[in-house]
Amino acid sequence: MATCIYLTHPNVDIDPAIPVASWDLSDEGITRMKAGLRQPWLLSVDHVITSSEKKAIETGRIIANHLGVECWSEAGLQENDRSSTGYLPEEEFEEVANEFFARPAVNIRGWERALDAQTRIVSAIKGALAKLPDDEAVLFAGHGGVGSLLRCHLTNTGISREYDQYAGGGCYFFFDSADLTAKRASVKATEWRRIEDLESELAG
Template sequence: MARRAYYLSHPQVRIDPDLAIETWGLSDIGHARVAGLIARGLPDIGVVYSSLEVKALETARPLADALGCPLVNCAEMGENDRSATGFLPPAEFEATADRFFAEPDVSVRGWETARAAQARIVDAVQSALLDISGDALFVGHGGVGTLLFCALRGVEIDRRYDQGPGGGGQVFDWTVGHKPDAGWRRMEDL
């Protein structure tokens, strides 16, 4: 029987420029979207893997609890390392992210390169899929999720495959061993 894998980016976060980005949690809207997903029902998933960042864990933990399945923490699923700049105002962040995707082998402003982040997320997901026999949900971040999507589709790194505006909370899925059938969609459509 074909196995399915799902990649979900955390939904909206509470942005606090005074805190490290990886410690940001979900906003009220983000929590409500996770609760709404649980209320609508989830696919039959046997394990949830999550980035260690607070916003990802606050998304993954209630989903794993609702599914009654294990939650596996995976440091390698973290967002691309942006600690060199920390918080950037929205317009500056978007311009820097554009360069991150357009120049995948360059450390833009000291960020982890897109190519290195892609290798890390692909290895984490592939390793996880070797360890399990059922369907899996990976909960992480939009940037590395886009890099994973590009690798799975066999296309060059390009921001046009990004999840788009809206603050996250988007998902794509694929049959293990095959390319994703479609791109990102809202988590409400899972």
């Protein structure tokens, strides 16, 4: 049974002229990630796997370079597909995101359905873990939307934005690989934590 950490990318440079998947981490995001390198539990990480989006790759590489471990991307770990709308101003984005979580079986304004995004992220993580020894710790660097959907799956709760990360991203939670199938993780055990807020050890 692998111990896993799901980490979302922190703050990004928002540029409406650039596709969202190609956005970079901002200076603030990089600073937060560097502060997070003090996390004692990072020393237990054996593998770093990221989504294919640039900001997630940058997040994973900061950790992998610090630890001296390999970092690679896996298909299926990207954020929910929002290409139908592209960039949206913050207030409008929040309204659409609220509806995305509230109506998971519906394509909200052409976005990938929450149910489909949840199935995809769970399948991608299962596939990635199947390639690795089952007693090693894996950090997945990804995104807040699908990370929240993953958390709902692990705890066997209905899809709800109640389980979303803190504003600004750069949040993580621990989970056991067995709960990808058993779906018995507790909500408390999978609580989001900010990367810069120090934790003493890996959660059980």
